[in-house]
Amino acid sequence: MIALGLGLLVTAVLAMISLLIGAADTNILSLLWGLPDDQASQILMISRLPRTLALILAGSSLGIAGLVMQMIVRNRFVEPSTTGTTESAMLGFLVVTLLAPDWPIMGKMLVAAGFALMGMFLFLRLLKFVPLRDVVLVPLVGIMLAGVIGAITSFFAYRFNLLPMLLGWSMGDFSGVLRGRYELLWIGLGCTIAAGIAADRFTVAGMGREFTTNLGLNYRRTMLFGLVIVSLIASVCLVSVGSIPFLGLVVPNVVSLILGDNMRRAVPWVAVGGAAFVLAGDILGRVVRYPYEVPISVVVGVIGSAFFILLLLRRRTNAA
Template sequence: MRFLLLGILCLLGLGVTSLFIGVSDVSIASLWASGPESRSVQILLSSRIPRTLAVILAGASMAIAGLVMQMIVRNRFVEPSTIGTVESASLGFLTVTLLAPDWPITAKMLVAAIFALAGTALFLRILRLVPLRDPLLVPLIGLMLAGVIGAVTTFFAYRFNMLASLLAWSMGDFSGILRGRYELLWIGFVGMVLAWVAADRFTVAGLGQNLTTSLGLNYNAVVSLGLIIVAVVTACVVVTVGMVPFLGLIVPNVVSLLIGDNMRRSVPWVAIGGACFVLACDIFGRLVRAPYEIPISIVVGVIGSGVFIYLLLRKPYDAR
């Protein structure tokens, strides 16, 4: 409990730091000396606070989505960006943008979630058809599927002159977050709560279908719930801020090394760790080339790819 409180204090510290980093002058002194209608207060309310909340919600929800996916597939190398879920959500968002551009953003998010769910289900179906003698084959199959779906998405984006929009969706970036443009991420928070409520069921499902059934649980229902949570969270993040690669891979693996595989115990740690990690990367991206920014997907991608390579180089049984 003491270390969990330290994690919460770390999250609060990073969150407060994020509020006062940026091109515009927003400081405690300027806020104290100005009125409620001043520029500093308006920037804080309309940009800095929404951005910080968006970073926290996106980081925590994507980390939880990765944890749920790893429990379902029983492999430490999987997460939404390595099995085609993110690419499927992008394909769905592109499809609904082309066919129904006037639909509200919530409806587009639902379509993206349906595509993400279909892509994830296709990945699980392929796993059932392929004999897996090595856990390294699982992420390999996922990356190949993600490449195919990404190629199809790029083809249609090129065909209909939407490559610029696709690049914006695929490049995770919080610089455009304002009040009124991040609220979909609260749906991801609801997904985190559902994952915590069903944590014991996901833990049992991670033991395999036969053992889950023998313990009286409906394995298919638990897996379906997990897929829905992963798909909805991924769609919310992709539609709002774009792709944040490898986040669901790094944090759950680090937490698993520290406290084990009990999901009930891991969920708070994974959520706080994901939020802190993305906040730290976002602050770094804003400071290293100030007043310009490095997109969050680049910072997280560089760190995440290094961790992914490290995990791949470990002994095969460590991935299970």
């Protein structure tokens, strides 16, 4: 508990730094003592605070999505961006944008979540036809599936002149987050809480169908519940801030190296670690070329891909 409290303190410090960084000159005192129409107070309340909340919500929920998916698939190398889930959500968002452009954002998000869920079912179905002698083949299948779905999405986006919009979805960025444009991410918090409540069930389901059935749990229902959580988180984050790759891979694996595979113990750590990781990456992207910004997807993608390679090398070393 002391260590988790320290993690929360680090996350709070990073959140405070995030509030203070920006091209506009402002500080926390102006928020406490400024008038309601004061420019500094407006910047903090309309832009900085929503951005910081969006970073925390997106980071924690995407970390949990990666953890749930790893327990379901029983593979430490999977997360929404390595299984075609994000690309499926992007395809769904594109389809509903073309066919029903006037739908509210909530309706578009639900359609994207439905496509993400179908993408995960397709991924799990493909795994049954592949001789998986090596755990590395699982994310390889997912990456190839993501490539196919991404190519289909790009074709239709090109055909209907929506490539700039598609680029915005695929490039995770918090610079456009304002009050009134991030609130869907609270759904991710609800999914995180639901994953924490069902953590024991996911831990049991991760041990296999027969073991789960022998303990009296409905394996299919538990799997479906986990897939729904992942699809909702992936679609909510995509619609709100774009795609952030490898986040669900890095944080759960770091926590697993420290705490093991007990999901009940890992959930709060993954949530806090995901929030801290995204906050730190966003702060780095905002100061490295100040006052310009490097998108969070670039920062997290570089760190995540390097960590993915380290995991592969570590596994090969252990196998040798």
